[in-house]
Amino acid sequence: MLISWHHTNRSELNELLPEAIVILPIGATEQHGPHLATGTDWILAEAVTKQAAQLVHDRAARPLVLAPTLPYGASDHHLPFGGTLSLTPETLLAVLLDLTRSLAASGGRRLLLVNGHGGNIGICHAAAAAASSRYDVNVAHLDYWQLARDTGDTPVPGHAGIFETALVLAQDEALVAERHPRSEPLSGPAIDGVHSAESWRRIDGYTDHPERATTEAGRIWFEQLAGALGDRLLELAEAL
Amino acid sequence: MLISWHHTNRSELNELLPEAIVILPIGATEQHGPHLATGTDWILAEAVTKQAAQLVHDRAARPLVLAPTLPYGASDHHLPFGGTLSLTPETLLAVLLDLTRSLAASGGRRLLLVNGHGGNIGICHAAAAAASSRYDVNVAHLDYWQLARDTGDTPVPGHAGIFETALVLAQDEALVAERHPRSEPLSGPAIDGVHSAESWRRIDGYTDHPERATTEAGRIWFEQLAGALGDRLLELAEAL
C-alpha cells in the first residue's frame, strides 16, 4: 500500500501509522552552478522516492506513507554563490527531531529519511540516532546517490556535475540552462571527509563536467536508482 | 515576470533577487478532522499563491519569485488527534529566520510570507519583524484566509469546516473523505485570541459543518481569494 501523508486524513493515518514505514524525502534549495536548477536536490530525492515506492509498494511487507518533502537543507557552504535558501545545521536538526517527535505522537514507529543533499548527511545521521533513543522510533537514513555507487556504472555523484545534471534533464529539460565546456576535470577535495570553503570557491561551486550530461544517461541512472531504492524499501519493510 | 526559485539557477536568481519580491507559501501538515486531507493548509496556501501570481505577474511592478512551499508549521495543538507532523514554535521561528538570512545573503530585499495555518500566525509575525531588523529585508506576511473576510460573502474560515473543505474539494475531490452531518453548529473559542487545548478537544478538532461544503462553492471562494491576493501582490510590488 502506498499513500501520501498529506493526501489522506487522520482517520486513515491513525490506522496505518502503527504498522507503516513513513518515508521523508529531504533535499535542499541551493546553487547548482550557473546551469542547474536550485531545487535539484529535493526534486531528485522526491522523484526517486516516489518512483521506488511505486515500483515496490504492492510487494512490501508494510504500508508505505510518503511525508511531504522537506525542500530546505543545510546549505550554508553554498550561500556565497547566491541562489541559496539554507537552514543552519542547528535548525535542521531541530526540524527533523520535531518531525520525529510528531511521528511518535501520531502513533508512528518507523521512519526512513531519503536524503538528496551532501550537506545534510551529518544531521540526518545525528537526527536518526537521537530520535531512536528520544522517541523510541526506528529510523533509517540513506543518501539516494549512494545507491548509484552500488550499481557500478555511474560516475561519482559530485555536485551539479554530469550525474545530477543528467538526472535533472531526465526529469525536465527546462530545469537545465546552457552549459559551457570546462577545459579540464574539476573536483572537490580529493580526500574524503574534508570540508573546505576554499575548495568550493576553487571549482566555482560545481564539480566535473555537467556539459557532458545527457537526458538519455539520466533516464538510465534514474531507473537504476529507483530500482535500488525499491530494493532497500523491501529490505527495510522487513527489518525496521 | 514569474518564476519558481527552485526551477531556475543561481545566475538568473543573482540577477533577479535585488529587484524581486520573493513569495514563500507556508502551511502545515496536521489533522483536519476525520474527513479532510492533512496537507490542506499548505496545499491551499500554495494553490492560492500560484493562482494569484499567475493572474497578476505581468502587471506587477517587480518580478515575482516563488520559493518552495514550507509544508510543515506549528501544529502542536493538533498532535493529540493524530496525523500531525508539527514544528515547535521555536523551530519554526528558526526556520523562517534562517531562510530570511539566506535570502539577504543571496541579494534578496523583499519577502512575502503567505500563510495557510492559524497556528503559524504569531511566528510569521515575529519572524517578519525580526528579519526586517536583523537582515534589513522588508518582510510582509498575510494569512490567505483573511482575504476572504474582505469579500464579505464567505463564512468565518474555521478549521476543516465548510470553508477549507470546499476549497479542497475544488482542488481535488479525492482529498476529502465521506463527511457525516453534525447535529449542531460547533465552534472554537467564542472570544478572539483565546488558545485552549480543551476547546479543541470539545469540538473533536474541527469546526462548523464540513458536510455542507460543495465543490462549486470552493471554486468561487478560491477565485475570490486568488483575486484578492493578486491585488495585494500588486500593492506590495509598489510598497515593499
Place this chain on the structure above:
Amino acid sequence: MLISWHHTNRSELNELLPEAIVILPIGATEQHGPHLATGTDWILAEAVTKQAAQLVHDRAARPLVLAPTLPYGASDHHLPFGGTLSLTPETLLAVLLDLTRSLAASGGRRLLLVNGHGGNIGICHAAAAAASSRYDVNVAHLDYWQLARDTGDTPVPGHAGIFETALVLAQDEALVAERHPRSEPLSGPAIDGVHSAESWRRIDGYTDHPERATTEAGRIWFEQLAGALGDRLLELAEAL
C-alpha cells in the same frame, strides 16, 4: 477579588490559582521618539490593566491575580535609535513559555497577556498557542490599544504619536519632553503586516503628530481603554 501575585504569599496563591485568571502585563523599554519616555509601553499596559481590574473585579466570575509587569519586550527594530533595552524574539518566547510553565506548575489554569507593544504581538500569539498545548493552560492575549479601535473615536495608535503621548501625559506629564511640530503627517508602512527597518528610519522612529497630544484627551482615552478592557475581563472570566 483582585490581588497582586507579588504582594501575597504562596498559601493564598495555592488556594486562588486553580480558579483565578492571572493577568500579565507586558510592554517594552524602547525609544519613543525624542520626546516620550522609553517606558511608555509597559507603563501604559500596566496602568490600563490595573484600572480595568479595579473597575470590574468585584463583578468578575473569577478572582483576578496581577502578575508583575514584564518591562522588556522585542524591540530590536528600535535599537538603531538608542535608548532601547530589547529582548530577541527567541528570548521573549522563552520567557513567556517559562512563565506559563511556572503558572501550570503552581496550579494556575488561566492566563491573560495584556500587551502594550506592537513588536510583541507575534510572540504573544505564538507563546499563547504553544502554552495552551504544552502546559494545558488556557491563554488569552490582547493588545490594549486594539480596544481603542472598538470605541471608534481614537486615532490609529501609531508609535509615540498623538495616541501614546496623550495617554502618557495623562499618567504623568513629567514623562513627556518638549515636542516640536512636524510639518506633515507621517506614518509607518501603509500596508498592514509589512515590517521594514527603512520605513522606521524614514519617520525618525515615531509616527504622526505627538505635538498635538493633550493631557485631557489622554484622560478620556485612558478611561475608554480601561472600560473596554474591564468588559473583556468580565467576558474572559466566563469563557477562559
Place this chain on the structure above:
Amino acid sequence: MLISWHHTNRSELNELLPEAIVILPIGATEQHGPHLATGTDWILAEAVTKQAAQLVHDRAARPLVLAPTLPYGASDHHLPFGGTLSLTPETLLAVLLDLTRSLAASGGRRLLLVNGHGGNIGICHAAAAAASSRYDVNVAHLDYWQLARDTGDTPVPGHAGIFETALVLAQDEALVAERHPRSEPLSGPAIDGVHSAESWRRIDGYTDHPERATTEAGRIWFEQLAGALGDRLLELAEAL
C-alpha cells in the same frame, strides 16, 4: 545625577549612556514560605537600589541610570511549593545577554546588576563575564544581601527567614502574613555551595525564624544595606 531609564527619552539617554553607570535590579517572584510576599526578592532589590542611589548620586563620579527592575529570576527549585513564576537558567542568561547587547547598542559602557535572589547568583556571574567580552561592556554584579554580612550585626540572610521578613516588614507590613513559631532553628545545607531539592523540602521552603522578625530591625538593616550599596556605587563610579 540620577534618572530612571524608563522615565526619560532617547535624547537624554543618548547623551548620558556613554558616561553613565546603568543599574539593573533583578529579583524573583517565588514562594517565600507561607507568610512572606512572593515578590520579596525583587521588591527588596529595587528598594535598596533606589535608596542607595538617592543617597549618593550627587556625589558619584558618573550619572546613575536605573533600568526597570527584572521581577523574574531562576527559581525552579521553588516550583514544588507553588506561588512561583520562574525562568530557567538558560532563559535568564539569554535575557541578561540581550539586555547587555542592547545597552551596548544604545551607547552604554557600564552596567551594575544588583541581585536580590540566591538562585540568580550563577547566571548573573556568567552573564557579566560573557557580556564583558561579547559586547565590551564593563559589568559588575553584586548580591545586595552580601553587603549585610560586611556590617557584622545582621544574621545570615537565609530565605524568607528573619532577615528578609524584617526587611519586607520595613517596606510594607501588609506584605507579611501571620507567622507561627517554629520549634527549632532550621537551615539549608550546612556546607556552602551545595544545591539539593531534598534540603529545601526538609525545611518547607524557608529558613530560620521569620516569626522573630520585627519592623524595627528591618528598618535598621535596610539603612545599613542601602548605605553599603551607596558606598559600592561610589567605588564603582570610579572603577567601572
Place this chain on the structure above:
Amino acid sequence: MLISWHHTNRSELNELLPEAIVILPIGATEQHGPHLATGTDWILAEAVTKQAAQLVHDRAARPLVLAPTLPYGASDHHLPFGGTLSLTPETLLAVLLDLTRSLAASGGRRLLLVNGHGGNIGICHAAAAAASSRYDVNVAHLDYWQLARDTGDTPVPGHAGIFETALVLAQDEALVAERHPRSEPLSGPAIDGVHSAESWRRIDGYTDHPERATTEAGRIWFEQLAGALGDRLLELAEAL
C-alpha cells in the same frame, strides 16, 4: 613537529597555528557491556591519535598540534544500560562549533577530528561542514575504526565486541573485566544506517564475541590502525 596544545603556551601557539594541523580526538564515556571500561572510546581515540602522530610527525608537511581529548560524546542510546555520561547531539554540535570558532579566533586554519564513537559520526560530519563555512577553517573528520576496514584482516568493529575489547586489552588489561562466552553471534541492525533502541536492548548493549578478544590481537590491530592514521595525517598535511 608534534606538540600538545595544553602543554605549551600562547606564544608558541600563536606562531604555530597559522601553519599547523590541529588534531582533536573525541570519544565517549558510555557503557561498553558488563566487561569493558566505559572510557573505551576516548581512550582508544586518544591512544591511536598519539601513536600515529608520533610515527609521522617528523615527516609531516605541517606541524601537528594535539588538542585535549573530548571525553564525552553523544551516547543517549546507551543511557538505559547505566554507566553513561552523554551529551545530547545539540550540545555536542555546540561544543564542536565553539571549539572551531576558538581555533579560528586563535589563528588556526586546519582541524582534524579523530572520532572514536559511532554515535558521534553525524555530529562530527555536521560540525565539520558548518565550521568550514562559518569560520573558514578547513575541517576533516574520520572515525579511527574505519581505517581498520582498509587493512582487510580485522573484524567489523562493533561495540564492545572482540575488536574494541582486544584494543583495550592492549592498552591496559585492567580495563577489561571477566568475559563470559555468548552462545551465538550477536549483532546490531543488519542494515546499515538503521537506528533502533530496540535492537540495542536485544543484544544487551554490546555486539559479537568480546570473550574471544586477546591482548595479542589488540596489539596487532592497534599498530595497523596507528599506521593507517599516520598515513592519513601525512596526506592531510599536504591537502588540508
Place this chain on the structure above:
Amino acid sequence: MLISWHHTNRSELNELLPEAIVILPIGATEQHGPHLATGTDWILAEAVTKQAAQLVHDRAARPLVLAPTLPYGASDHHLPFGGTLSLTPETLLAVLLDLTRSLAASGGRRLLLVNGHGGNIGICHAAAAAASSRYDVNVAHLDYWQLARDTGDTPVPGHAGIFETALVLAQDEALVAERHPRSEPLSGPAIDGVHSAESWRRIDGYTDHPERATTEAGRIWFEQLAGALGDRLLELAEAL
C-alpha cells in the same frame, strides 16, 4: 573506595552510583600569559582532585568516583590573546546539565564539581542549582583555589601569576617557559565582581609576578590544597 568512571564498567557503576559521590574536575584550555601552559586550569583541577581523593578515600563515608576531566571551559575573555579553546557559557551550561542528566539516568545521586577556572564559576553555580531541581541530584561545586585562601599563607590566586605558575612548576617544569620580570605589581579589577575586557588587555592577560614562582612553593601549596580538598570531600561524603 576510589575509582575512575572511565576505567571501570557499567556493572560496577550500576552498583556504586546510588551510594557514591561522583567528582567531575573542570578546567579550561586558554592562554596563561606568554609563559604558562594553556592547559593549566584543567591540569591543576585534575591533579588536586586526584591527590585529595587518594588522601581520603579510605576514610570517606561514601565511594568516590572520578569522572573524566572536562578540559574546556568558558574562556571567551581570553580569545583575543590566542591559544584559547573556549566554550560559550550557553554551551558549558548545556554540557554540565547533560552530564548531570546522564548521572541521574545512570542511578547517581551526588555530584561534586571541582572547578579550576575563574570564568566557569557562574556556570558551575547555575548548573548545580538547575541540576538539583531538574534531576533531583545533589550537586556541590567549589573552586579549588578558594581552598588556598583558607590556609592563610598563599597569595591571592590571580591568573597565570605566581600562584598558578608555582603549582604548574610542581607538576612539570616543562610546562613553564622562561619568565621575564615585570617592573611592577599588576592585577585585575580592584573591585570584586567586575568583568572587563579592557582590564585584561591592560595587564596583557596575566596577573602579578609569575617570575617569582618556584617549584618548591608550588609543592607546598599543592599539598595544602589537596589536604583542604580532602577534608572537604570527607565533609561532603557525610552531607551530600
